[in-house]
Amino acid sequence: MKRLCICVATIAFVICFLSAQRLLAPKYMESLHEGALTAEYYDDEKDNDVLFIGDCEVYENFSPAELWKAYGITSYIRGGPQQLIWQSYYLLLDALRYETPDVVVFNVLAMKYDAPQSEAYNRLNLDGMRLSRAKLGAILASMTPEETVLSYIFPIFRYHDRWNALTSEDLKYFAASESVSHSGYYMRNDVKPANIVPEGPKLADYRFGENSYKYLDKITALCESKGIDLLLVKAPTIYPHWYPQWDEQIRDYADEHRLRFVNFLERAEEAGIDFDTDTYDGGLHLNRRGAEKLTDFLGKLLAEDYGLEDRRTDAAVAAIWREKTRDYERMAEAQLRELDEYGEIRTFTY
Amino acid sequence: MYFTSSAFVLFLVVVLTGYYVSPGRFRPVWLLFANSFFCVASGWAGTACVAATCLTTWYAGKRMDRLSKSLAARLADADLVSSEAKALRRRTKEQKRLWLLLGVCVNVGILAVTKYSGFFAQNLNAMARVLGLSFTASGFDFALTLGISFYTFKALSYMTDLYRGKKTEAAGSLVQVALFVSFFPELVQGPISRYCDLSPGLFAGRIPCRDEFCAGVQRILFGFFKKLVVADRLLPAVVILTKSPDEFKGAYVLLTMWFYAVVLFADFTGGIDIAVGVAKLFGIDVTENFNRxxxxxxxxxxxxxxxxxxxxxxxxxxxxxxxxxxxxxxxxxxxxxxxxxxxxxxxxxxxxxxxxxxxxxxxxxxxxxxxxxxxxxxxxxxxxxxxxxxxxxxxxxxxxxxxxxxxxxxxxxxxxxxxxxxxxxxYAGVGVTLGAYASVFADFGREGFAARSVLDLGLSVSDCVVVALGVCVMISAGLWTRRAAYKGTSLTARVCLCFLLFLATTVFGCYGIGYDAKQFIYNRF
Incomplete structure (x- = not known):
């Protein structure tokens, strides 16, 4: 009887602990939506021809729905805000537990960071990862000195003080979250032209760090070991500044490892991107219109140079993507309607 | 290494695991290894002081014990006449006193240099200024994280008891003295255990029974609750109140004294609860330091x-x-x-x-x-x-x-x-404190709560509610202890209490990023 009572108490405790953890963890549904991106991957179909990894320059600039519509290529973006290269590596490692894409597209801007940067961005990228060796690796590689592994495994130890700041959002999304992305793409339909682009500040040293190269090597080796083509890209956003010295180093690396590197900044005009209409924040990120143009350009390259097949004739896949594109169109319409009506976007989840 | 840090929790888990899997006779040695690691993790300067205290205490104790044994052997000699025995006793006592003095001087010397030299230098300089002398003394600046006042007092009590020849048997080896002096749960802020009380449990290498273990965990969790939920939540308000005594006077001084009383109680008793609870997990009973x-x-x-x-x-x-x-x-x-x-x-x-x-x-x-x-x-x-x-x-x-x-x-x-x-x-000084006292009588009405909002103290309404509930829990625990109600508590109830304390501390405690890991207040004493 005593044992039974202790068992019941233990189960009740575990339920209370996990419930408190769920309640106190940020939901990222009504603000800071990017924090929900990492977790969404696990609920999606895992049969992708292309996997994107990298920072905001992938999840805001490429549209998997457009890639499907135009080329019948299935894809997913495992991007995150200020995703550091070791996080990209471990997120790729994590994704490869579920699927093996034909091509991995990596945005190289993350090479500029050689050391852990900020706890807040670490959280946005890693909290959504399921517990695995990949997650542990990502945590250990990303932690700033004041962080602890335990608080990543049990986020309640990080977010416990949110009891003071709980909102209706925390209760509304306690049991289940909504989607904020379309296969990892974070949609924005507003427009803010890139009028004034600040000059990139001079740097003391333009060389990428050893740690960045270490993880680029790891990504390269991982893709090679799995028979995946790795495509290095630089998205066409005009700020943060992409220096010629950086470009040269990536080109040298790509040549050395027989990889392809496409700097879309140089080919933005060719892709038809107009920074007066195709960006929503003055050139930092593309809006949907810009993302679709860039995706069309990339899709052509993927289909022609990497031989990715058009899968629109596959009924099962087509059914899944039909629904995805419907959601995509619906949100686009909703956002455009809101822009007309309120002058701002209010719909970020579906 | 702070008790409230995740490093300490990890350390405790590792040390406990090692202790439980070791054969009985190796457990004290393992515990000494843990003490050493705890010291080193807290800084080399502190470790050197602990080591010096252990060595001198052991050596002085050994010499006094040898003198006592030699005296006993000589007294057992039937041929010894009464006057000779008396002279022998006197001579032995003098020799023992010499060793005691030596041990005390070295240990108090270490304490004086590390803790008080700055204070003495400061006062000497002030006197020199008054006398118009061009003289500047400087003290040593050690940032010791280990509670030197606590373990020095433990060492002094051991040597004095040996000198008196009462209560305490001399330790058999340096390991035993070191184990007693540097016992890590007591190293931060006591209690100041006596050798005769602590050593039996310390050297027995006993594994506690299930009930004892549960009581230990419960005690630790209650300590964390007091420290993290009550003391550390209220401490920033006390700091604000005392940093600007000119702004917060009158009624605020009363608020300061009540807040500080709660903070100090929760902080100190919380730390002692953790120390006693940790010792219990090793099957060791530590002397209680509080009685409501x-x-x-x-x-x-x-x-x-x-x-x-x-x-x-x-x-x-x-x-x-x-x-x-x-x-x-x-x-x-x-x-x-x-x-x-x-x-x-x-x-x-x-x-x-x-x-x-x-x-x-x-x-x-x-x-x-x-x-x-x-x-x-x-x-x-x-x-x-x-x-x-x-x-x-x-x-x-x-x-x-x-x-x-x-x-x-x-x-x-x-x-x-x-x-x-x-x-x-x-408060920053005696004058400031006296000024604060004076304001209670002089400015209470005028400069009271109307001058600044209570919310300027960095406490939200919900913080105040949590602290108030925490204080209620501490009062209830006091009453519970007084009635000795815990003695009849079933294991299930204890387990439930542990779960509740853990959840409450996890959610409402002040820790993690955004909070400074705070050492216990009594650690600086």
């Missing part, structure tokens, strides 16, 4: 219930020896002549009491604040003793003094008085 001090009806009673091991130490190793010293005994006669029989007999006691409280104040911290605070305590106790006949007459005349209401009044009065003088700990 805020239920005391007088200052003297308060000091019998608050920091019991320190009070007992001062009583056994300072008050009684000093009271019985030839100097004090010689003083009785002239003081009787001057002050009369009644008061004259008590003069040596008052002198010793003053010395005791001066030392207690100095032990708490190298600053005049603590010395004045200690002397104030002593003065109140002396005045209370002097007025005790008056109290007795008053109580005999008025029957209400036996009622529970009057008892409650005495408790509240003692709490307020103790809280009032305790703020000497936290």
């Amino acid at each position: 001090p805020f239920y005391s009806k007088s200052i003297a009673e308060y000091w019998r219930r608050w920091h019991i091991t320190m009070g007992a130490w001062f009583k056994d190793y300072l008050f009684y020896p000093l009271s019985a010293s030839s100097a004090m005994l010689k003083l009785i006669k002239p003081s009787k002549r001057i002050f009369g029989k009644g008061v004259g007999v008590r003069i040596p006691v008052y002198i010793v009491t003053t010395v005791l409280w001066f030392t207690t104040g100095l032990w708490h911290g190298a600053s005049w604040n603590f010395i004045v605070w200690g002397l104030t305590n002593g003065a109140i106790i002396i005045v209370s003793q002097e007025l005790s006949p008056l109290y007795k007459r008053f109580h005999a005349r008025f029957a209400f003094s036996e009622t529970p209401v009057y008892g409650a009044f005495q408790i509240v009065r003692t709490f307020c008085l103790m809280s009032f003088i305790r703020v000497f700990d936290i």
Whole structure:
């Protein structure tokens, strides 16, 4: 009887602990939506021809729905805000537990960071990862000195003080979250032209760090070991500044490892991107219109140079993507309607 | 290594696992290894001090023990005549005293250099300035994280007990002395255990039973609750209140003293709970340091219930020896002549009491604040003793003094008085503290709560609610302890309590990023 009572108490405790953890963890549904991106991957179909990894320059600039519509290529973006290269590596490692894409597209801007940067961005990228060796690796590689592994495994130890700041959002999304992305793409339909682009500040040293190269090597080796083509890209956003010295180093690396590197900044005009209409924040990120143009350009390259097949004739896949594109169109319409009506976007989840 | 850090939790898990899987005879050695790691993790300077204390204590103890044994062997010799035996005893005692003095000097010397040299230098410089001398002394600047005052007192008690030849058997080896002095749960802020009390559990290498283990975990969790939920939530408000005494005066000084009383109680008893609980997990019983001090009806009673091991130490190793010293005994006669029989007999006691409280104040911290605070305590106790006949007459005349209401009044009065003088700990100087006291009487109405909002103290309404609930939990726990209700508590209830404490501390505790890992207040004493 005593044992039974202790068992019941233990189960009740575990339920209370996990419930408190769920309640106190940020939901990222009504603000800071990017924090929900990492977790969404696990609920999606895992049969992708292309996997994107990298920072905001992938999840805001490429549209998997457009890639499907135009080329019948299935894809997913495992991007995150200020995703550091070791996080990209471990997120790729994590994704490869579920699927093996034909091509991995990596945005190289993350090479500029050689050391852990900020706890807040670490959280946005890693909290959504399921517990695995990949997650542990990502945590250990990303932690700033004041962080602890335990608080990543049990986020309640990080977010416990949110009891003071709980909102209706925390209760509304306690049991289940909504989607904020379309296969990892974070949609924005507003427009803010890139009028004034600040000059990139001079740097003391333009060389990428050893740690960045270490993880680029790891990504390269991982893709090679799995028979995946790795495509290095630089998205066409005009700020943060992409220096010629950086470009040269990536080109040298790509040549050395027989990889392809496409700097879309140089080919933005060719892709038809107009920074007066195709960006929503003055050139930092593309809006949907810009993302679709860039995706069309990339899709052509993927289909022609990497031989990715058009899968629109596959009924099962087509059914899944039909629904995805419907959601995509619906949100686009909703956002455009809101822009007309309120002058701002209010719909970020579906 | 802070008790409240995740590193300490990890350390404890590893040490406990090692302790439980080791064969019984290796457990004390494993524990010594853990103590050493704890010291090193807290800094090399602190480790060097602990090591020096262990070595000197062990060596002085060994020499005294050898002298005692040699004396016993010689006394067993039937041929020894009485006068020879007496001379031998005297000579041995002198030799033992020499070793005791040597041990005490080295250990107190380490304490003086590391903790007090800065204070002495500061006062010397101030005196030199007054006298117009071009003289500048400088003290050593050690940032010691280990509680040097605590383990030094443990070492002194061990050597003194050996010298007296009472209660304590000499430790068999350096390992045993080191294990006693550097026992890591007591290293941060006590309790100040005696060798005779701690050593049996320490060297037995015993694994606690399930109930003991559960009680240990419960105690640790309650300690964390007090420290993280109550003390650390309220401490920032106390810091704000005391950093700007010109802004927060009048009624705010009263708020400061009550807040600080709660913070200090939750912080210190929380730390002791963790220490006692951790020791329990190793099957070791540590001397209790508190007996619900805020239920005391007088200052003297308060000091019998608050920091019991320190009070007992001062009583056994300072008050009684000093009271019985030839100097004090010689003083009785002239003081009787001057002050009369009644008061004259008590003069040596008052002198010793003053010395005791001066030392207690100095032990708490190298600053005049603590010395004045200690002397104030002593003065109140002396005045209370002097007025005790008056109290007795008053109580005999008025029957209400036996009622529970009057008892409650005495408790509240003692709490307020103790809280009032305790703020000497936290204001920047004696003058600032006295100014704050004065403002309670001078500016209470004008500069009271109207001047600044309570919310300027960095406490939200919800913080206040959490602290209030935390205080209620501590009061309930006090009542629970008094009724000894825990003795009949089932294991299931204990487990449930542990879960509740863990959840409450996890959610409402102040820790992690955004909070500074805070050392216990008594660690700096």
